[in-house]
Amino acid sequence: MKLSTLRVVSLLLLCLAGALFVVSRVVTLTTMRWFERDLALRAELAVAGARSSLIEHAGDTPRILELFDAITRDERILGVALCDAQGEVSVASRDYPRSLRGQDLGVDLGAEVSHRIVDGEDHQLQISAVPLAGAGSTTYALVVHDLSFVLRRQDVVDRFLLALFLAFAVCGTLALLISSRLSFRAWTARLRSYVRGETREPRFRPLLQDLRALARTIGDQRTSGAGLPWTPSRLKQLLRTDLMGERLVVIANREPYMHVKGDDGVVRVLHPASGLVTALEPVMRACSGVWIAHGSGNADREAVDAQDHVQVPPDKPQYTLRRLWLSPEEEKGYYYGFANEGLWPLCHLAHVRPTFRQADFEHYRAVNQRFADAVVAESGSDDPIVLVQDYHFALAPRMIRERLPKASIITFWHIPWPNAERMGICPWARELLDGMLGSSILGFHTRQHCNNFLEAADRYLESRIDRETHGVEQAGNTCLVRPYPISIEWPLRWPAEAPAPTDCRRVVFERLGLGPHVKLGVGIDRLDYTKGILERFHAVERALDRYPDLRGVLCFAQLSAPSRSAIGEYQDFDRRVVAEAERINARYATESYRPILLLRAHHEQPAVLTHYRAADFCFVSSLHDGMNLVAKEFVAAREDERGVLILSSFTGAAKELSEALVVNPYDVERCADAIALAVSMPEDEQRARMHALRSIVAEFNVYAWAGRMLADAARLRWHERVAGQLSPFPRP
Ligand code: G6P
Secondary structure (H helix, E strand, O other): OOHHHHHHHHHHHHHHHHHHHHHHHHHHHHHHHHHHHHHHHHHHHHHHHHHHHHHHOOOOHHHHHHHHHHHOOOOOEEEEEEEEOOOOEEEEOOOOOHHHOOOOOOOOOOOOOEEEEEEOOOOEEEEEEEEOOOOOOOEEEEEEEEOHHHHHHHHHHHHHHHHHHHHHHHHHHHHHHHHHHHHHHHHHHHHHHHHOOOOOOHHHHHHHHHHHHHHHHHHHHHHHOOOOOOOHHHHHHHHHHOOOOOOEEEEOOOOOOEEEEOOOOOEEEEOOOOHHHHHHHHHHHHHOOEEEEEOOOOOHHHHOOOOOEEEEOOOOOOEEEEEEOOOHHHHHHHHHHHHHHHHHHHHOOOOOOOOOOHHHHHHHHHHHHHHHHHHHHHHOOOOOEEEEEOHHHOOHHHHHHHHOOOOEEEEEOOOOOOOHHHHOOOOOHHHHHHHHOOOOEEEEOOHHHHHHHHHHHHHHOOOEEEOOOOEEEEOOEEEEEEEOOOOOOOOOOOOOOOOOHHHHHHHHHHHHOOOOOOEEEEEEEEOOHHHOHHHHHHHHHHHHHHOHHHOOOEEEEEEEEOOOOOOHHHHHHHHHHHHHHHHHHHHHOOOOOOOEEEEEOOOOHHHHHHHHHHOOEEEEOOOOEOOOHHHHHHHHHOOOOOOEEEEEOOEOHHHHOOOOEEEOOOOHHHHHHHHHHHHHOOHHHHHHHHHHHHHHHHHOOHHHHHHHHHHHHHHHHHHHHHOOOOOOOOOO
16 A cells, blocks of 8 residues: 555544544433433333322331332332432332432432432442422432443444444545545546647646656756766667667668679678768667668678668678668769769868759659668667668658658768858758758757758748757757767777787888888878868978978878769869879889879778878868768877877867867968978877877767767657657656
């Protein structure tokens, strides 16, 4: 029994006991009064029957005693006596109590019948004085009644009342328990239906407000985990507890593992060069779930099962990769066309004109729909957590929302978002904005990109911008627009195939044929015009021009993975990069020295890490970049706290990594100075800078990125559940 019920039952019993006491007292007093009156009447009747004989035989004691015998045959009459007006008893029956023979009888010997209760030897007695000859009589008949039968009757009544009390107590308690249970059930049913939004009961409104506040507080407490580092296990824990073990469904165009058959007929697994993959893959390893991607490897179909699934990573499966096949026309229109010739140059300020074709957009829309359908097929519940990744899927959030209205859709835009004016260049700007607003949460790397998006939504759509919460409200749905700076796995996994960290410099220097005196810079990018590779080469050239001591000493290794090679702009760029490297090398190369080493090939992670560790500096010179994870990877690889990062101010990373040498890549002179400074920086300064950079990346790692987004999604789900928009809380 709960405490509150126990209290109510105790109160009930207390009230019943009080009532019993009062009733029993009232019954005792009332019946006593009735008995008194009754006995007085009976005394009067008994005397009335013998009155004439008593008067007639006055003075004849034996005769009077006979009359007394007749009267005392009534078993309740204990004795009879005659007395004068002073109470002096002249004759009394045998059992008449001795104590009542004195003068002070305590009864009024007046003209009327009077009576009084007195204590007898064993029990109470009632003595009634009846005038024998009416008013003014000087002789009285004293009749003494034994009251013990009254006590016996009262005793019976008391027992009866007690039994009644017990019966009431038991029945009352049971009735109370049953009715409280039933009314509690009815109350909670009404409350639940109110919380789910099925009914409107104004009386519950204050309660709901409290619940919302509570949910917010609990949600904040549960998900903030203030002060704790973000790790894979903390992320897993967040999914298990705050998101009730829901599995993640990710859509990202680029797959994390590609099966590629080489000319030798051997199938190899490659990790594509993609910042998105670098960031998201460790998150998926931590969280499990399914990653839906375009199956673009030439041997991808050979690796999947009947559902187009393949478990990855291949050596230690931790999540599912679902491959979606695109026809060459779809790939051309959706991927090369609208995504990479339209949106990519639109979002990056790199002076390449975006190209928009109607047919490309049709393919983009159709492919978005295919991915949205795949999400529905893979989600396995009506309120999954869906992570939509990047500019390939601006329309998918709305399409998913239409099929799964209760889903938590977190969309992350990995590249910059242009200002509203520039966005207006796109003929389908409205449709893209509306598609993205199908999300529950929309993430960008920086506050500036969020503001640009809000401005565009304000300008091009019928929507309400809530500047307080950074939300966009459209037809009753709100999408929160927040900055979540992306990052990398920390600590970095050092692959088994990579040389030991201490051996990296020796391995790379041997492979590149460099002497021990060489100062090595590295750049690691896809061959993309946004990355500022030409500007980087020009800075190296200018450094050699202005700092002659660096000639024969400064070497810059550019590891560039060919990218999007079907697009003319990329082919041109590739040619220009090769040409510029050749031109600069032609100026400064000697028999044993080439300032620029252009390694145009896909490099797997172990090779990339080895170059980071071998270098004296890493140069990230993007003309415009959402974040740039090369900068963070370089920092993470330098456990030795050596090496210098030169970082473009036009990257998202520059907002966090202020201990780097931050440069404007268009300012070739300052970039040359930065190179000269990097190669001559004292070890102490390198260590101090690298230490600060590493602590930032360690704290704001990719688990923090995913954790913050998922925690925000968890909070939203709590609030929505409390507001009655999602199914009831699953049992943990
Ligand atoms: C950028 C984009 C990613 C993309 C990557 C590589 O980082 O944000 O979405 O995967 O470039 O480009 P690719 O076209 O080869 O996937």
